[in-house]
Amino acid sequence: MKTYRKELWFNLPQRRQLINITPEVMKALAESDIEEGLCLVNAMHISASVFINDDESGLHQDFETWLEKLAPEKPYSQYRHNTFEDNADAHLKRTIMGREVVVAVTKGKLDFGPWEQIFYGEFDGKRKKRVLIKIIGE
Amino acid sequence: MKTYRKELWFNLPQRRQLINITPEVMKALAESDIEEGLCLVNAMHISASVFINDDESGLHQDFETWLEKLAPEKPYSQYRHNTFEDNADAHLKRTIMGREVVVAVTKGKLDFGPWEQIFYGEFDGKRKKRVLIKIIGE
Amino acid sequence: MKTYRKELWFNLPQRRQLINITPEVMKALAESDIEEGLCLVNAMHISASVFINDDESGLHQDFETWLEKLAPEKPYSQYRHNTFEDNADAHLKRTIMGREVVVAVTKGKLDFGPWEQIFYGEFDGKRKKRVLIKIIGE
Numbered sequence: 416m417k418t419y420r421k422e423l424w425f426n427l428p429q430r431r432q433l434i435n436i437t438p439e440v441m442k443a444l445a446e447s448d449i450e451e452g453l454c455l456v457n458a459m460h461i462s463a464s465v466f467i468n469d470d471e472s473g474l475h476q477d478f479e480t481w482l483e484k485l486a487p488e489k490p491y492s493q494y495r496h497n498t499f500e501d502n503a504d505a506h507l508k509r510t511i512m513g514r515e516v517v518v519a520v521t522k523g524k525l526d527f528g529p530w531e532q533i534f535y536g537e538f539d540g541k542r543k544k545r546v547l548i549k550i551i552g553e
Numbered sequence: 554m555k556t557y558r559k560e561l562w563f564n565l566p567q568r569r570q571l572i573n574i575t576p577e578v579m580k581a582l583a584e585s586d587i588e589e590g591l592c593l594v595n596a597m598h599i600s601a602s603v604f605i606n607d608d609e610s611g612l613h614q615d616f617e618t619w620l621e622k623l624a625p626e627k628p629y630s631q632y633r634h635n636t637f638e639d640n641a642d643a644h645l646k647r648t649i650m651g652r653e654v655v656v657a658v659t660k661g662k663l664d665f666g667p668w669e670q671i672f673y674g675e676f677d678g679k680r681k682k683r684v685l686i687k688i689i690g691e
Numbered sequence: 692m693k694t695y696r697k698e699l700w701f702n703l704p705q706r707r708q709l710i711n712i713t714p715e716v717m718k719a720l721a722e723s724d725i726e727e728g729l730c731l732v733n734a735m736h737i738s739a740s741v742f743i744n745d746d747e748s749g750l751h752q753d754f755e756t757w758l759e760k761l762a763p764e765k766p767y768s769q770y771r772h773n774t775f776e777d778n779a780d781a782h783l784k785r786t787i788m789g790r791e792v793v794v795a796v797t798k799g800k801l802d803f804g805p806w807e808q809i810f811y812g813e814f815d816g817k818r819k820k821r822v823l824i825k826i827i828g829e
Contacts, residue, residue, distance in 0.1 A: 416554050416692050416728075416828065416829050418727040418728065418828070420795065420797055420802070451554075451556040451689070452556065452689055453591065453593060453687065453689055453729065455793050455795055457793075457794075457795070458804075459803070459804025459805075459807065460805075460806070460807075461743065461744045461745050461804070461806050466648070466652075467599065467652050468599045468644055468648065469599050469634075469644060472633075473632070473633035473634040473635075473641075474632075474633070474634040474641060474644055476633045477632045477633050477641050477644075477645070478645075478648075481624065481645055485623065485761065486757065494753045495748075495749035495750070495752045496745075496747060496749040496750040496753050497749075498749060503749075503750060503753050506744055506745060506750055507753070507754075507757055510742070510754075510788065510789075511648065511649065511787065512648065513648075513651065513652075513789065514742075514743050514789075515792065515793060516652065517593050517595075517653060517655050517793055518595075519558065519593055519595070519685055519687035521558055521687070526558070526685060526687065527597070528596075528599070528683060528685075529597075529598075530598070530599050531598075531599060545804060547795055547802060547804075549729065549797070549802065551727070551728055551729055552554065552556070552689065553554050554692050589692075589694040589827070590692075590694065590827055591729065591825065591827055604786070604790075605737065605790050606737045606786070607737050607772075607782060610771075611770070611771035611772040611774060611779075612770075612771070612772040612779060612782055614771045615770045615771050615772050615779050615782075615783070616783075616786075619762065619783055623761065649786065649787065650786065651786075651789065651790075654790065654791065655731050655733075655791060655793050656733075657696065657733070657823055657825035659696055659825070664696070664823060664825065665735070666734075666735025666736050666737070666821060667735075668736070668737050669735065669736075669737060690692065690694070690827065691692050
């Protein structure tokens, strides 16, 4: 069995932002030299997400509007977590979007349907954060 | 290490429908001849879901009502994604339900609790779609 | 390839409760003697969750309030599932929080970011329930 580990680093200028990281995950898979297995991609921070969806800007605006409706950022006073932080909403938004994805690796490629793309979802940006890629297989 | 890959195909007559795919996943596991490992089951389309819950028709009606409340299909004009599509709600519903499940394989069986069943959740049907099963182990 | 399997048992006195199970998962990983691989931790019951977030009591109260807003327990009559049960809300709450986490194992440790902690989320307690830990690797 082979394993491969790689971190991706982010320091995004906005509080909330979605970044397509599919090319970076493909690059890591090529570096791993793994042909068959599983690829885990997860946020290492609890106010960020890794998820799979469509790379379409209208949909990304819809995610922003929808997440703000389900777990609004303000008023900060509505959350108990915010007595010493202001990012409770980011923890809730990431819960909806998910921490991680597990992707099949087949013949050395991410085994994806036609529109699947991997995103890093930042919900409390303006600081350094990491994504972990761990691939196992052979 | 062994790996096994199989696709399940769907073309459902309704926009939204939940299908119990546990028997198909069990069949794939038997075909794989893998005794110990992990089984990934994921939707290959971004407006569909694979999730684990109860096979109880009342609960499935509750899911429909609840998802329509959290991410209503109509009016289509409420979503930016719908300037050229009408399925933004399906992307959001699938986000809540999840893209994938990872199930432990133990002694050649899906290592399940008493009521766990795997479902394909279609949220934008009337077209061909796929689910991927990837099993690794030995 | 090595695999390791362990169950954690719970019988919580409250209907809803969040329990930090990180120490138990670390213990299972040490017992497994696996250095590199993947660690699946999942609820074996469909009205409970395993998820990763912050071990901060204010945030945990925010989760309770938020989940009650998105999927309220009462009135029981609002759910079809409740004609013979009263836990439909628990199935919905667990759907938002997620069934499982997959954690990378690197150099014999859970490969975590600075604040990641694994929780068991009980949404229909006062009965025996289990969490499954399955680790594969070498």
